[in-house]
Amino acid sequence: MAGLSLQSVKKRFGETEVIGGVDLDVADGEFVVFVGPSGCGKSTLLRMIAGLERTSDGRILIGGRDVTDEDPAKRGIAMVFQTYALYPHMTVATNMGFPLEMTRRPKEEIDRKVAEAAKILHLEAYLGRKPRELSGGQRQRVAIGRAIVRQPGVFLFDEPLSNLDAELRVQMRIEIARLHQELGTTMIYVTHDQIEAMTLAGRIVVLRAGRIEQVGAPLELYEDPDNSFVAGFIGSPRMNFVPATVTAVEDGRAVVAAPEAGLTGMAVTTRGQPPKLGTSVSLGIRPEHFVPAKGAAGTLSGKISLVERLGGVTYGHVLLASGSMITVESREADRFEIGKTEIFGLQRAYLFGADGIRL
Amino acid sequence: MRRTFGQSLSLYGGVLVIALAIGLPFWWVLTGSIKLPKEIIQRVPTMVPHSFTLQHFEKLLQASDFPIYLFNSMVVALFSTAFTVLLALPAAYAFFRMEFPGRNALYKTILLAYAFPGVVVLIPLYGLFAKVGLIDSPVALVIVNVAFALPFSIWMMRSFLATVPREIEEAAIVDGAPTTTILVRILMPLIAPGIASVAIFAFISSWTEFLFASVLIVSDVRRTIPVGFAGIIGQYQIDWGLLLAGATAAIIPVVALFALVGRWFVAGLTDGAVK
Numbered sequence: 001m002a003g004l005s006l007q008s009v010k011k012r013f014g015e016t017e018v019i020g021g022v023d024l025d026v027a028d029g030e031f032v033v034f035v036g037p038s039g040c041g042k043s044t045l046l047r048m049i050a051g052l053e054r055t056s057d058g059r060i061l062i063g064g065r066d067v068t069d070e071d072p073a074k075r076g077i078a079m080v081f082q083t084y085a086l087y088p089h090m091t092v093a094t095n096m097g098f099p100l101e102m103t104r105r106p107k108e109e110i111d112r113k114v115a116e117a118a119k120i121l122h123l124e125a126y127l128g129r130k131p132r133e134l135s136g137g138q139r140q141r142v143a144i145g146r147a148i149v150r151q152p153g154v155f156l157f158d159e160p161l162s163n164l165d166a167e168l169r170v171q172m173r174i175e176i177a178r179l180h181q182e183l184g185t186t187m188i189y190v191t192h193d194q195i196e197a198m199t200l201a202g203r204i205v206v207l208r209a210g211r212i213e214q215v216g217a218p219l220e221l222y223e224d225p226d227n228s229f230v231a232g233f234i235g236s237p238r239m240n241f242v243p244a245t246v247t248a249v250e251d252g253r254a255v256v257a258a259p260e261a262g263l264t265g266m267a268v269t270t271r272g273q274p275p276k277l278g279t280s281v282s283l284g285i286r287p288e289h290f291v292p293a294k295g296a297a298g299t300l301s302g303k304i305s306l307v308e309r310l311g312g313v314t315y316g317h318v319l320l321a322s323g324s325m326i327t328v329e330s331r332e333a334d335r336f337e338i339g340k341t342e343i344f345g346l347q348r349a350y351l352f353g354a355d356g357i358r359l
Numbered sequence: 360m361r362r363t364f365g366q367s368l369s370l371y372g373g374v375l376v377i378a379l380a381i382g383l384p385f386w387w388v389l390t391g392s393i394k395l396p397k398e399i400i401q402r403v404p405t406m407v408p409h410s411f412t413l414q415h416f417e418k419l420l421q422a423s424d425f426p427i428y429l430f431n432s433m434v435v436a437l438f439s440t441a442f443t444v445l446l447a448l449p450a451a452y453a454f455f456r457m458e459f460p461g462r463n464a465l466y467k468t469i470l471l472a473y474a475f476p477g478v479v480v481l482i483p484l485y486g487l488f489a490k491v492g493l494i495d496s497p498v499a500l501v502i503v504n505v506a507f508a509l510p511f512s513i514w515m516m517r518s519f520l521a522t523v524p525r526e527i528e529e530a531a532i533v534d535g536a537p538t539t540t541i542l543v544r545i546l547m548p549l550i551a552p553g554i555a556s557v558a559i560f561a562f563i564s565s566w567t568e569f570l571f572a573s574v575l576i577v578s579d580v581r582r583t584i585p586v587g588f589a590g591i592i593g594q595y596q597i598d599w600g601l602l603l604a605g606a607t608a609a610i611i612p613v614v615a616l617f618a619l620v621g622r623w624f625v626a627g628l629t630d631g632a633v634k
Contacts, residue, residue: 052529073535085526089548099534146534 002063002153003028009058036207078147082159086131093127117145157189228356240326260322266298284350287329296345391603415604428587436565439504443561451516504565519553555620
């Protein structure tokens with residue numbers, strides 16, 4: 001087992017900088033998830049940790065050892081690829097034993113470790129099969145098994161569940177969480193699926209354009225986002241943003257208004273000093289934070305243009321008079337009526353500056 | 360999209376013309392080899408043999424040097440094929456995966472080998488082989504055949520390597536496999552159809568090579584089939600039956616090779632690897 005430390009790690013492809021100075025410390029045994037939209041550099045960063053991508057600048061330490069220029073095989077990592085990357089002409093047992101074979105371990109040891117890993121992953125019955133004779137979930141388990149037998153210091157997962165169907169994804173997600181509990185090994189997991197991130201991670205690293213936007217526990221990011229990007233990325237459906245103006249400062253709180261959207265004077269707590277009067281801000285409201293209008297701290301009014309009923313929850317898509325669309329969540333299936341103009345109460349909201357930084 | 364009758368007619372008509380153009384000469388050679396001499400040279404040719412005889416094959420095996428030519432051709436072709444495959448595979452991998460200065464330029468340059476007709480390099484090559492004492496040696500033919508088959512083989516092999524998903528190689532790298540192991544244990548089994556294609560290409564190129572075999576080999580006992588058989592065509596007389604029987608017998612090793620490596624041409628070798 002080993003911790004991981006990234007120190008001012010950079011990656012350039014020619015003139016283009018895809019990872020721009022990332023600093024991160026991962027404790028031994030931690031489960032850290034990299035999330036971000038496609039092209040944010042999360043997979044590149046993972047491949048740099050694996051050694052499959054050369055680091056242009058900075059240092060990577062695994063278990064306190066500088067591995068920046070080390071071969072992938074000597075870094076004490078194991079990687080599970082999005083596409084499984086199994087050796088199609090080898091049996092499950094040979095696939096799983098391959099890394100041990102490469103380090104010239106005795107056959108009995110290989111057999112024993114493969115059997116152990118197969119037991120953990122419920123693959124005992126499939127050891128003699130070829131990958132093409134397995135289902136997607138089983139293939140991914142073999143790929144995980146191949147990683148387990150190496151007993152690595154750090155497990156790297158590169159979107160391991162994106163090729164699976166929804167049901168299997170949930171199942172495998174639980175299995176990976178169980179595996180982490182059982183093995184207690186450091187795991188770095190890349191995904192663009194924020195549900196995977198929220199459910200698996202001890203800490204989430206939100207990346208955008210090769211830089212870390214925020215690092216924190218899942219609920220910390222949800223409750224206390226540093227900027228509108230993180231606020232919009234964590235939480236589903238995403239946070240609503242309504243342009244507003246600061247009209248007053250009361251008891252150290254900013255009072256904002258968006259008359260066009262039907263919002264008159266709502267006091268919002270800010271992190272630091274409230275912004276000056278007249279400042280243009282963005283009011284962030286999560287779809288699940290709308291309340292009945294009566295007695296609410298503020299209100300928004302708009303016309304319901306679309307309703308999505310998912311059974312447990314219902315989403316109303318509301319067109320505000322200002323032209324922006326917001327999503328409102330309700331537990332009642334018949335809460336929304338298309339075409340009706342309604343007033344929605346606000347209880348909790350976040351304020352973001354013009355640059356997206358949380359105020 | 361459904362084809363109209365006219366389209367179908369022209370499509371199948373076209374297929375028929377091509378099939379006949381390829382098949383008829385074969386049919387002519389195969390049937391001719393079992394016809395009596397007088398039927399072969401009959402003024403009105405017969406498509407279906409009216410006579411049957413094995414006398415040409417008897418003569419071929421007992422009274423001609425064919426068995427020697429066959430043996431020589433076999434030796435030259437098998438060695439040429441083996442060396443072509445053994446050299447093309449690592450070369451293609453190097454061009455495909457390894458990074459070195461001038462890789463792309465070199466990759467394009469190797470095909471320049473085909474810019475020169477064989478005749479142009481024949482005299483200088485003869486001089487070179489004479490200097491190192493390889494005239495009249497099958498080694499010279501193997502060298503020439505490999506040299507001419509290699510550039511295209513490398514191109515072919517590289518495109519087969521490109522069909523193997525990158526992640527499989529990366530997984531092997533993470534697993535600690537050295538380059539040679541990746542090539543031999545991971546890539547080779549996955550590009551078996553490519554290796555088979557290159558082998559067939561190299562074998563047939565060598566099997567049918569005439570120009571260099573006719574110049575670099577001097578003594579009759581070292582001749583290969585194409586050159587040895589050219590001797591049957593005399594100045595005043597051609598033994599058609601013998602020639603056709605020889606041509607038929609010469610096809611057999613090629614057919615055998617196809618049958619042997621045909622089972623490698625299995626689609627979907629990488630199934631289950633990455634999806």
